[in-house]
Amino acid sequence: MARHPRPPLLLRLNKAHYPVTVLGHGRRIGIWFQGCSIHCKGCVSQDTWDPAGGGSLSVPELLAWCRDKAKGGVDGVTLSGGEPFDQPLALSALLDGLQSWRQQAGLELDLLCYSGYPLKTLEARHGALLKKLDALIPEPYAEALPEGGLWRGSANQSLVPLSPLGEARYGHRREESAQGKTLQVSVEGGRIWMIGIPARGDMAALETLCAERGLGLNQVSWRR
Numbered sequence: 001m002a003r004h005p006r007p008p009l010l011l012r013l014n015k016a017h018y019p020v021t022v023l024g025h026g027r028r029i030g031i032w033f034q035g036c037s038i039h040c041k042g043c044v045s046q047d048t049w050d051p052a053g054g055g056s057l058s059v060p061e062l063l064a065w066c067r068d069k070a071k072g073g074v075d076g077v078t079l080s081g082g083e084p085f086d087q088p089l090a091l092s093a094l095l096d097g098l099q100s101w102r103q104q105a106g107l108e109l110d111l112l113c114y115s116g117y118p119l120k121t122l123e124a125r126h127g128a129l130l131k132k133l134d135a136l137i138p139e140p141y142a143e144a145l146p147e148g149g150l151w152r153g154s155a156n157q158s159l160v161p162l163s164p165l166g167e168a169r170y171g172h173r174r175e176e177s178a179q180g181k182t183l184q185v186s187v188e189g190g191r192i193w194m195i196g197i198p199a200r201g202d203m204a205a206l207e208t209l210c211a212e213r214g215l216g217l218n219q220v221s222w223r224r
Helices: 059-072 088-105 119-125 164-173 202-212
Strands: 010-020 028-033 055-058 076-080 110-114 135-137 184-188 191-195
Touching (some): 010 059
16 A cells, blocks of 8 residues: 655644844744734733734745745844744654754754743653753743743743753843843834734834834734
């Protein structure tokens, strides 16, 4: 009996962007997974919650896109969402592909992942996936807590190195304050994208400034 090849694994994707300079070390590829079951109060990326939103892309297609973008120079890949660990099979395949690519190409790029799940939950459920990462920013966003440090939204969120490369790049940055936070702006497909972790009050201030200039923000990712 002839064997039929398996169809390529599909990843539900909200957005991919290069270069990203505000979510980790250096110039990075940013990949935002679509779909999140956590729904943190105050989340600024509520457009990524619906698992039926965004679009589907095969892991090989996404890896090919990454290789093409990396021709401009790349220091790492940041995975966010949405919730990457809500798509564990696709996340695993993507990490395998990224690891193989960097090894074959001799690239020293780190793999950093955001997750709204507690670290203990991830260690219990997805220990094998954590071994494929260089660094992790876990825990749900907690609007009631003080603002988090660099690259983090709230004070409960930590920056966890998971490999020697992760320790070299992020170990000394775990205690950095929120003062270094910046937002990156991109215009694509008739939409304005703001990339990064905003400081508390940034989005409300943006809406106020726009309103004062006669601009209304009617469809925004931080409101449903």
